[in-house]
Amino acid sequence: MSVEEARALLRSARLARLGCVAGDEPYVVPVNYAFDDECAISHSLPGLKITAMRERPRVCLQVDAVKDQFNWKSVLAYGTFEEIVNTDERARALSLLLSLFPRLTPVETLIAEDANAPAPIVYRIRIDRVTGIREG
Amino acid sequence: MLEVKDMSQGEMVALLLRGRLGHLGCSRDGHPYVVPMNYAYDGECLFFFTTEGTKTEFISANHEVCFQVEEVTNESRWLSVMLFGRAERVTRPEETERAVQLLTGRNPTLTPALNETKIGAWKRFNNVAVYRVRPHSIHGRKTV
Numbered sequence: 001m002s003v004e005e006a007r008a009l010l011r012s013a014r015l016a017r018l019g020c021v022a023g024d025e026p027y028v029v030p031v032n033y034a035f036d037d038e039c040a041i042s043h044s045l046p047g048l049k050i051t052a053m054r055e056r057p058r059v060c061l062q063v064d065a066v067k068d069q070f071n072w073k074s075v076l077a078y079g080t081f082e083e084i085v086n087t088d089e090r091a092r093a094l095s096l097l098l099s100l101f102p103r104l105t106p107v108e109t110l111i112a113e114d115a116n117a118p119a120p121i122v123y124r125i126r127i128d129r130v131t132g133i134r135e136g
Numbered sequence: 137m138l139e140v141k142d143m144s145q146g147e148m149v150a151l152l153l154r155g156r157l158g159h160l161g162c163s164r165d166g167h168p169y170v171v172p173m174n175y176a177y178d179g180e181c182l183f184f185f186t187t188e189g190t191k192t193e194f195i196s197a198n199h200e201v202c203f204q205v206e207e208v209t210n211e212s213r214w215l216s217v218m219l220f221g222r223a224e225r226v227t228r229p230e231e232t233e234r235a236v237q238l239l240t241g242r243n244p245t246l247t248p249a250l251n252e253t254k255i256g257a258w259k260r261f262n263n264v265a266v267y268r269v270r271p272h273s274i275h276g277r278k279t280v
Contacts (some may be wrong), residue, residue: 014211017159017204019168026168028161028204030216062159062170074172101211 006075006132009063011035014100016061018042018125020081022052033061034096039124040079041093050121053081059125071136079127093122143276148217151276152177152205160184161202162194169194175203176238182219182269183226183235192265195223201269217276221269235266 018031029049033042040061044050053059057080066072084090143151160173171191175184182203186192195201199222206216226235 015208017161017170019161019163019170021163021166021168024163024166024198025200025220026161026163026170026198026202028159028168028170028202028218030204030206030208030214032211056166058167060168060170062172064172066157066172072172076170 001073001075001132001134003130003132005073005134006077006130009065009073009075009132010040010061010077010127010130013063013065016040016063018049019060019062020049020052021056021058022048027052031061032097032101033125034093034100036093036096036124039126040077041084041096041122041124043094043097043120043122045120046118050123053123054083057081061125061127067136073132073134075130075132077125077127077131078129079125082124082126084122084124090122093124097122139280140277141280143215143217143278145274147215147278148274148276149179151207151215151217152182152219152274153179155205155207158203158205160191161204162191162198163200164194164197173203174239175205176235176241178238180270182221182271183238183266184269185236185239185264185266188263188265195225195267199223203269213279215276215278217274219269219271220273220275221271223267223269226266226268231268232266235268239266 014032016031016033017028020027027049031042033040059081061077064074084093156174158173158175160171162169173184175182201223203219208214226232
């Protein structure tokens, strides 16, 4: 698959598996994301994956489009985890996420229900390498 | 309102048993690697096969893997299970045979990895590695 085709899938998809390293073990978790300016943007409550990415910011995102077993694409994007802490950038990132995912995610649900809930972490994965394979 | 909760052991096993496609996560020198992968689960161990390449290199360097299986209807309706364990290469013929039976029973056309190897039959395993993961932990979450 060409890099252009791989990037196109990465830009259009909304669901990826985030791969990070916790201790010395791999950790794979599905995440919803928005793609903006060569970065994947997402958010999370504090937890294992945030702790892991803070410790080891080199991560990957895997995205696929599977029609059937003879027609599928898989893209692997490598990048670096960065927390978005600037207030304006954070607000912009959150509004982008909410525009794509209007149904409340667990994070907003918690915030809506409990004012004392921990603040969600908003982050970007700055993508620096994309590879893709396909069949069909 | 969306609510997420931990899955029970029974729910996690059921999801692993009915699934066919998951995502294998490996890591080496602090770098992760994730690929889609067909698998079979016998209620105790998870099996997958791959051709020699990046995955086998990662696994040789670090046998600890994470295998993630999901059923996503949409962003507010999903189940996801993560299985952690050590990937051991299956080498004994009878074990290999059993693993292949499990895998082919579920994936009769041998895709996606095998068709690229141009091998004619399952009996020839020359450049195909079969792995078994005996989980040391399994976690799962689902929307309510």
